[in-house]
Amino acid sequence: MNKVSEQGNSAPSPLPPRGLSLGWRLALSAALIIMLVMGVVSVNQQLFMLEKDRQVHEMLLKTSLVPLAVRLEAAFTLDSMRQEMEQFHDAYVKLGYPVHEVILVDTAGKQILSTDAAMTLEKTGHFFLAEIPISSPVLSGGTGALKVLKSNEEYRKAVIRNWSLWAAHFSITVGAVFLFLAIALYYQVTKPINRLVQGIRKMEMGYWGPVELSRGAWEIRWLAWRFGNMVQEVRNVVTHLFEAEQKSRPLMVRTGKEIQLTDSSRFHNPVDPVSDATNDPEYQELLNICRRLETAAATDRLAIQIARGIWQRESLMADQLGYHHLKTRLEDAALRLMEPEACAALESQLAGLKKSWQGWVVQHRDDLRLLMEKHGIPCVAVLHRVKHMAGVWTKMQSKGLNQEEVQDLFAFRIVVPTEADCYTALGVIHHAYKPLIGRFKDYIARPKENGYQSLHTCVTLKNGPVFEVQIRSIVMDQQAERGSAAHWTYKKQGRAADQLSAKNDWWHKLRWWSQRGK
Known part of the structure; x- marks a missing residue:
């Protein structure tokens, strides 16, 4: 039994680290594959075309x-051959090809004539080379063979331009493919999955409802449909449990079989939300800042x-010190400056x-x-508030809700003497009203x-x-209202000196904000 109990209370497995979404992963993977395939094919095609062009x-x-070869074969002396070659060279220069040389070699490959005495066949690294055989009695x-050398500088520049155009064309093509893939995958995969994940998160927070997906991949829409059916099944099971609990609570009250829970507190008056702390220096500094923000213009950069x-x-510190009313004023004033349109x-x-339901709230209190x-049930106080x-x-921002899904807009707080009275009052509330499945939180059993x-x-x-009901004992209400259960306290539950140091640091920062606000 102990093993079973330990397994039932084991902590959930940690959340896996967040990475790229499925849509982005698919888009990047597909784009990478397309880029590799297109790159290999287009590079080989580009190399083939450049070689063909050469x-x-x-x-x-x-x-x-050919015309020069015919004239050289008709020449009878080397001088006449040299003259023909020079005329050919001059004609090329006039046509715009200054870097162009002609060389005549014999059968053994020995250089006989050249339009440039310094040009040899060993210096042909940056030239196009073409040759044509000739027959002449003048030659040994x-x-x-008649050989012509033409500079390939323009050709190399053209090759660089071609590769640059290829790179630009390839980048644009891959970018366009990736963009269209990303858009298609967003609407077919990412967006539906995000809707499904949002529905699961809402269910975890108690906002149960079907996830309606009219578009997207069929598998994802099927998962959403199956998830909705599972949620409905869970709702039915929990509804039966609530109905059983509603029936059992009144019986327990009538037969006197109360839950054996104790509250070590004595009977005290409920906590007054407006405490006598208005003369505290912290309160006055926060109040000055609050007034400054409430009167600031939306264009005041310092105020923002x-x-x-x-x-x-x-604002959290104000709440933790018990200045709850001032905390709401601070948050509302700050929000008006940070998000004026929203x-x-x-x-x-x-x-x-609030105007339409004001009378309703008072009546239900x-x-x-x-x-x-x-x-x-002895009732110390019944309070109400509008969020x-x-x-x-x-x-809305933290849980991805719209305004209609915020179910604790109207809230009532019931303060009873003991912890046992809390559970008895809960049974009465669930019997008189219709509870929302998944919106019950027991912070007494699990604070x-x-x-x-x-x-x-x-x-x-x-x-x-829909409205929220909070049920507390007197001690619970005192702890919540006076700030002893605040975040900044429980995170510093070590030495008192550490808590005092943290509060002093906050106090100095608070005065600095107050001075800036003047």
């Missing part, structure tokens, strides 16, 4: 020697910079909702108190890392909005 140049050069052995710092750190649209939507009294704008925006304890559940009535 052969054509040499053939044309050889053909140009009666035969020889301060708002970003306040958003990242100081903030204006969200504020307009929330204003309409009273209904919850009467419900607790009806079932004999502030920055809180709604943060939840948050910062020590926070409470029961959270989302419920709804017919033709009514």
Whole structure:
């Protein structure tokens, strides 16, 4: 049994490291394969064409020697041959080919005549070379060869231009192929998978619903459909469990078989959200910054910079010190400067909702108190709140929700004397309202890392909005409201001197922000 229990409570496996998405991997892999295949084929084709072009140049050069060869064969002396060769060379120079030389050799390959005395057959590295045989009694052995050398500098420049054009054409082709592949894979693979992953994440957070995919690869749409069916199966199972729990709770209350849970606290008055800390220097500094941000223009760069710092750190510190009302003001003011357009649209939507449901919230606060009294549950306090704008925006961004999916826009807090009363009140709430499957959090059995304890559940009535109910004992409420369960405390649970040093560092930073805001 111990082994089974240990396996059931084992920590989940760590999240695998995030890498490139499937769509990008497929696009890059396909583009790489296409690039290699196209590269090998096109390079060989380019080399073949360049070699063919070189052969054509040499053939044309050889053909140009035919008239000179005929005249040399008709010459009777070396002087007349030299004269013919010089005329041929001068004609080429006039046509725009100055780097062009003609050499006459005999049967043994000995150089007889040349238009450039310094030119030899050993210096032909940067020249095109073509030759044609001739017969003449002037030459030793009666035969020889006429050779022409033409500079290949222009040809080499043309080759460089061709390779440059090839590289540009190849890059554009590969880039276009990769772009179209990426677009196609995004709509067929990446986007549907992201929708599916988002649906899974929402389910993990308790927002259960089908993942509707009308486009994308068939396999991905099938996975989304199967996932939706699995979610529905889980919903049905959990619904049966909730129904059994709803039936068992009233029976437990009527028979006196309460859950044997204890709360070591004595009965205290609930915590007043507005504490007597308004005279604290920290509170005054934060209040000054808050007023500065609330009156700043959206174009004030210094105010925007301060708002970003306040958003990242100081608003959390205000909450951790118990300045909850000031924390909401700081966050709303900072958000209006950082995201003015999104903030204006969200504020307009929330204003309409709050106005239309204001009376409903007050009425249900009273209904919850009467419900607790009806079932004999001692109720210390029933409070209500409407989630502030920055809180709604943060939840939408962090969990990928739209405004309609934020289910704790309206929240009620029920404070009861003991921990056992918390669970009894939960059973009454689930019996009177319709709980949302997957939106129940037991932070009493499993407290948050910062020590926070409470029961959270989302419920709804017919033709009514979804709202959250938080159920706490007195001690839990005191810890949550006075900041003793705050993040900055639990992360520094070592020596008291370390906590004091951290708070002093924060205090100096806070004064610096306050001075910048003036």
